[in-house]
Amino acid sequence: MKLVNKLPKSDPHLHLDLINSDWVPMKEPKNLISAILLSIPLMIVAAMISIGMITIFSPLSLSDFGMTSGTISISINVGIIFWLVLFVILHELLHLIFVPHFIQSKKTYVGLTLFGGFVVTEEEISKSRYLFITIAPFMIISIILPLLLGIFGLLTPTLKFLIILNAMASSVDLLNLILIMKQVPQHAILKNNGANTYWKRG
Template sequence: MKIRNGMPKTDNKTHLKLLENDWIPIKEPKSVGTAVLLSIPFMVLNTFITVGVIDIFSSVSLNKFGLDLTSDSLSITINLVVIIWLFLLIVIHELIHLVFIPNFIKSKKTFIGLTLFGGYVITEEKISKSRYILVTISPFVIISVFLPIILSLFGILTPTFKILILVNSMASSVDILNLIHLLVQIPKRANLISNGNKTYWKYGGYKEYKRL
């Protein structure tokens, strides 16, 4: 595992090598901005799912979230503690992605880092479709579906935790967009591999390749 400040870039020689070995590129957004725009419907869907889970155990009130809609103007209260928690949320979200990548500690082709758009985890190791799906959706399921249930059982589902859980739910919309690409474009029993921000799939076996 390696730590980087910027996103890994696609290597053109590796791209050609993968094509020569019958790896098929996935059709996916060409930029982070495009991905965010396309993921807006999933942001709304994720929010409804998480609010529904929270509402089973506790009410969801805008006033408790620091939003005051009773006055003529909109008032939002955000304290330093929430900002710190939001930063930790980004780290935890990406670490959950990371721990589901096989052998991530020893891997020299797995990267984690932060950008202006948030955190990221990318692995250029070969990985099965089923494991890739698990890596993709795990932060949303764990933080925004299971966590509110667990916190409510212990009686500690506070407004701050609700905010963080909802923010993670909305931030996971790009992950859900990626999930849809996987489900629509990639058949069962396929393997995937990444080259920077490009992803490829292929049936069955895999021949090791080296960057030229």
């Protein structure tokens, strides 16, 4: 595992080697901005799912987010910034820990940027494992966590906000999930070259 401060770039020589070895490049957004724009509908869906999980146990009102009687009150404190950073780190850790042998891997990269965190691995991974790695933060933080917190009555307004924010931030993950499910056959393996994804029949 390597800590880096920017996304690893695609290696054109590795690209040719992969193509010559029958790896198929996936059709996916060319950059992060395109991916975010394409995932906006999924952002809305993910937020609604997470809100649904929360409201099973705890009502959700505009006052939870500082909106009352037609006014909006925004207060930013050190505590919420700490929780926000913690949730970003937790989100990326939930991608990372399911990467096979991530600690020993020399092809797995972890980093934090102004736009959030990222985990990229160039290890060969089965389709089912890759899908699980992709969806894990959304499932654990925005679906399972609110259910567990709700059972014990621990859903505070701050946690509700962070859980919904994580769901929205998972929209690009959900887009990747859909692209993989549509393009990659069962029992295939996947591999990254920088941010570019390839698949090959297992």
